[in-house]
Amino acid sequence: MFFTNSLENQLQRWNDTIRNQPENPHAYIRRGMVNFQLAKIEESIEDFDTAEKLDAKLKPYLWQRGLSYYYAEKFAEGAQQFEIDLIVNAQDVEETVWRYLCIARSEGVLEARNSLLTVKNDPRRIMRSVYDFYAGNCTTDDVLNIGKLEGLKGKFYSHLYLGLYYEVENNLDLAQEYIVKAADNYKIDDYMWYLAQVHKKVREWS
Numbered sequence: 001m002f003f004t005n006s007l008e009n010q011l012q013r014w015n016d017t018i019r020n021q022p023e024n025p026h027a028y029i030r031r032g033m034v035n036f037q038l039a040k041i042e043e044s045i046e047d048f049d050t051a052e053k054l055d056a057k058l059k060p061y062l063w064q065r066g067l068s069y070y071y072a073e074k075f076a077e078g079a080q081q082f083e084i085d086l087i088v089n090a091q092d093v094e095e096t097v098w099r100y101l102c103i104a105r106s107e108g109v110l111e112a113r114n115s116l117l118t119v120k121n122d123p124r125r126i127m128r129s130v131y132d133f134y135a136g137n138c139t140t141d142d143v144l145n146i147g148k149l150e151g152l153k154g155k156f157y158s159h160l161y162l163g164l165y166y167e168v169e170n171n172l173d174l175a176q177e178y179i180v181k182a183a184d185n186y187k188i189d190d191y192m193w194y195l196a197q198v199h200k201k202v203r204e205w206s
Contacts, residue, residue: 063095
């Protein structure tokens with residue numbers, strides 16, 4: 001696929017940058033992101049870890065590592081990363097939803113629901129709707145309808161987060177339906193669109 005070739009080129013550029021600037025933590029973060037987009041999960045975690053070793057202050061900003069932990073099935077580490085992230089980004093629904101997903105995979109859905117952290121002021125309408133859904137306060141149709149109103153990005157995010165929710169509920173048919181649709185029908189220029197591609201690849205969903 002074209003985007004894979006483009007990512008390989010980006011990876012080569014970041015390899016060259018790191019060769020010339022081995023103490024640049026942000027170069028490792030960027031290479032880690034590209035590694036993740038290429039579904040090189042462990043390599044991405046190594047890059048994010050190196051960035052933190054070079055600058056410990058980056059730790060609460062390494063949300064990308066939390067996502068990599070999820071796909072490496074390091075769910076406790078993922079939940080911890082997202083909790084730390086919320087210290088500096090307390091109104092981001094995605095941080096608390098990914099924490100929910102990590103806890104659901106490691107400790108069960110009931111524990112995840114009982115420990116869902118409060119987020120009130122995410123400026124994105126679709127993400128407020130996603131939060132309400134994970135909290136049990138609205139329906140699948142409510143999320144999809146808000147997504148339609150929010151255009152392409154809204155449609156993508158509604159399908160992605162419904163799919164992720166149904167996967168931890170062990171409803172794999174619905175999970176696959178929503179995530180494949182997010183990846184295939186609603187392409188956006190966003191790291192999370194690549195995550196949907198990674199999800200398909202890791203799960204071997206077509």
